[in-house]
Amino acid sequence: MDEDKKQPTPGEWAIMGGGGVMLIGSFLDFSYGESALLGEGLFPVTTLMVLYGVVMALQVALTKFANVSLPDRVLSFTWEQVHLVLGVFAALMAVFWLVAAEDKGIGVFLVLLGAGAACAGAFIIQKERATGAIG
Amino acid sequence: MADSKVTPPVILILVGGGLVLIGSFLDFVSSGSFGVSAWDGDFVPFPVTIIPVLCGVAMAVHIGLTTFASVNLPDKVLGLGWIQIHLALAFQAVALMVTFLIVEKGGADIGIGLWLMLIASILLIVGAVMRERESAPAA
Numbered sequence: 631m632d633e634d635k636k637q638p639t640p641g642e643w644a645i646m647g648g649g650g651v652m653l654i655g656s657f658l659d660f661s662y663g664e665s666a667l668l669g670e671g672l673f674p675v676t677t678l679m680v681l682y683g684v685v686m687a688l689q690v691a692l693t694k695f696a697n698v699s700l701p702d703r704v705l706s707f708t709w710e711q712v713h714l715v716l717g718v719f720a721a722l723m724a725v726f727w728l729v730a731a732e733d734k735g736i737g738v739f740l741v742l743l744g745a746g747a748a749c750a751g752a753f754i755i756q757k758e759r760a761t762g763a764i765g
Numbered sequence: 766m767a768d769s770k771v772t773p774p775v776i777l778i779l780v781g782g783g784l785v786l787i788g789s790f791l792d793f794v795s796s797g798s799f800g801v802s803a804w805d806g807d808f809v810p811f812p813v814t815i816i817p818v819l820c821g822v823a824m825a826v827h828i829g830l831t832t833f834a835s836v837n838l839p840d841k842v843l844g845l846g847w848i849q850i851h852l853a854l855a856f857q858a859v860a861l862m863v864t865f866l867i868v869e870k871g872g873a874d875i876g877i878g879l880w881l882m883l884i885a886s887i888l889l890i891v892g893a894v895m896r897e898r899e900s901a902p903a904a
Contacts, residue, residue, distance in 0.1 A: 669867050671868065671870075672870065675864040677864070706848070706849055706898075711845055715853040726813045727813055730813050731810070734897045
């Protein structure tokens with residue numbers, strides 16, 4: 631039973647995978663050869679969405695694999711709500727950057743893919759954890 | 766019940782929402798006599814620059830509708846209460862405006878519009894936090 635609890639759910643895999651893909655993509659060419667993570671003219675605007683994805687992935691990984699105990703709530707938000715908010719905003723920013731970036735590098739698409747996965751994962755865990763947010 | 770009162774946080778959010786919209790039409794960045802607004806797709810990363818506008822206007826419209834027009838909206842959206850939605854939108858607006866303030870602008874100066882949008886975003890988050898405090902049960 632305890633082993634089952636330690637196994638990440640599909641939603642949690644999507645969040646961890648999405649955050650990882652965003653982090654990898656942030657090192658690659660985002661626009662005009664500059665990376666999203668530290669690129670001149672991009673940092674820290676493009677870094678913000680990557681940060682959201684990484685925070686989501688870290689929270690899931692730390693609680694699943696490292697048994698780190700985090701507070702139940704952040705301000706008035708449960709962690710499921712935090713994931714939903716960060717996932718939606720990360721995906722929104724990634725889509726808007728797809729429109730805004732004139733010279734789209736592979737980083738734009740990887741960050742978008744990762745943000746989409748993290749956002750989808752945030753919605754899936756609402757169902758998995760029966761938060762009542764959807765369905 | 767609190768939604769039907771014009772409280773200080775309500776005013777802050779309405780003013781913040783209005784100012785962020787006005788600021789978006791003023792110079793976001795400028796160089797000499799040349800300036801571009803947050804809506805300019807050639808020199809600033811539009812539409813990323815208008816995310817704070819969308820957040821602020823959404824907050825102000827919600828407050829306006831529930832306070833002055835007595836419009837009934839669902840208590841929750843995706844499991845989030847309206848006070849939480851306001852906190853999230855305001856946080857996103859201010860976080861993005863701070864990053865726009867910091868980002869290297871290639872020699873261009875910070876325009877009055879960017880400053881106004883940043884100040885408006887701060888008003889929005891202050892208003893959102895005050896609403897949260899107002900709604901919290903007394904200890």
